[in-house]
Amino acid sequence: MADQWALVATELVKNFGSKCAVDGVDIRVPTGCIYGVLGPNGAGKTTTLRMLLGIIDPDSGHRELLGTTRPRSVSHRIGYLPEERGLYSNMKAREAIAFMGALRGLPWAEGRKRAEILLENAGLGFATHDKIKKLSKGMSQFVQLLGSIVHQPEFIVLDEPFSGLDPVNQGRLEKLILGERDRGATVLFSTHIMAHAERLCDRLAIIAGGKLRYEGSVDEARATLPMQAHYTPRDNDPALAALLPADAVRENGSWRFPVPESGMEAMLGTLLESGHGIAGLSIERPSLHEVFVALVGEKAVEEMEADAGEEIAA
Numbered sequence: 020m021a022d023q024w025a026l027v028a029t030e031l032v033k034n035f036g037s038k039c040a041v042d043g044v045d046i047r048v049p050t051g052c053i054y055g056v057l058g059p060n061g062a063g064k065t066t067t068l069r070m071l072l073g074i075i076d077p078d079s080g081h082r083e084l085l086g087t088t089r090p091r092s093v094s095h096r097i098g099y100l101p102e103e104r105g106l107y108s109n110m111k112a113r114e115a116i117a118f119m120g121a122l123r124g125l126p127w128a129e130g131r132k133r134a135e136i137l138l139e140n141a142g143l144g145f146a147t148h149d150k151i152k153k154l155s156k157g158m159s160q161f162v163q164l165l166g167s168i169v170h171q172p173e174f175i176v177l178d179e180p181f182s183g184l185d186p187v188n189q190g191r192l193e194k195l196i197l198g199e200r201d202r203g204a205t206v207l208f209s210t211h212i213m214a215h216a217e218r219l220c221d222r223l224a225i226i227a228g229g230k231l232r233y234e235g236s237v238d239e240a241r242a243t244l245p246m247q248a249h250y251t252p253r254d255n256d257p258a259l260a261a262l263l264p265a266d267a268v269r270e271n272g273s274w275r276f277p278v279p280e281s282g283m284e285a286m287l288g289t290l291l292e293s294g295h296g297i298a299g300l301s302i303e304r305p306s307l308h309e310v311f312v313a314l315v316g317e318k319a320v321e322e323m324e325a326d327a328g329e330e331i332a333a
């Protein structure tokens with residue numbers, strides 16, 4: 020595997036009894052990029068991440084992480100935030116981070132020093148000497164996250180890192196992920212919250228029902244759908260729907276539809292001749308959200324967004 024790929028996994032399969040959790044997933048993570056694994060609950064994200072790291076073995080398929088087919092042999096070069104959160108509640112934040120570093124071979128004194136800097140940079144310096152049990156759930160999750168990167172790993176894997184964080188801590192986490200990428204690390208995270216992937220990822224995999232629906236760059240994902248037109252007429256006449264493509268969707272007085280293959284000119288000419296006018300018109304690349312809906316269906320996306328909303332409200 021060339022140095023350009025921090026991770027290459029092909030046709031990973033994992034069954035639990037009769038349940039096929041992951042069914043032929045391919046993932047290629049370029050060195051130094053931010054990579055998202057997106058999918059609804061139960062899609063197979065955690066199982067995929069565990070296979071990539073060698074925590075569990077695939078039933079079949081191939082994986083190569085940092086140049087080795089034995090991922091556990093490079094665990095000291097990896098940072099991992101598992102889906103299950105938990106720290107020793109009587110430890111202070113700084114000690115908890117240094118402890119996690121020590122587990123990956125970082126000397127305690129250095130771990131403490133780095134922990135102070137990490138907490139300060141994350142805006143959590145005030146909690147350095149607080150016991151974990153005194154911190155909010157979101158803050159203690161953040162401390163665990165800092166513990167997973169204190170040894171400055173080359174490859175960082177975060178399983179649903181945004182879940183359970185309020186918007187302020189989600190913003191902190193986005194900043195931290197970008198900072199780690201700028202440091203030279205490769206970051207892979209799973210999420211069912213599209214907005215984070217849209218803002219952060221260079222490349223992504225979309226998984227649903229254990230199957231890979233898309234793997235590639237975010238730009239290529241957007242290019243799989245036609246450009247989207249957003250048109251606002253000057254009037255409110257529902258009859259104009261007949262002049263728009265059949266799949267046009269009404270959104271608060273505007274209409275959204277894929278730009279026809281033949282272009283917009285003829286349609287705009289008809290709209291003007293019919294007196295509907297043009298109060299607003301933009302042509303945009305489809306969002307990641309629209310690509311996701313096209314790949315996994317509106318219902319799965321609505322369920323995901325409801326879950327994300329509940330987490331933020333909790």
Ligand SMILES: Nc1ncnc2c1ncn2[C@@H]1O[C@H](COP(=O)(O)OP(=O)(O)OP(=O)(O)O)[C@@H](O)[C@H]1O
Pocket residue numbers: 035038039040058059060061062063064065066067102179
């Ligand atoms: N150890 C296990 N034994 C049996 N079934 C499992 C096991 N681990 C996962 N599964 C099943 O495999 C499927 C994929 O689970 P996985 O945890 O990988 O999904 P996920 O995308 O991470 O979802 P979530 O975000 O809800 O954790 C689910 O149907 C889950 O119930």
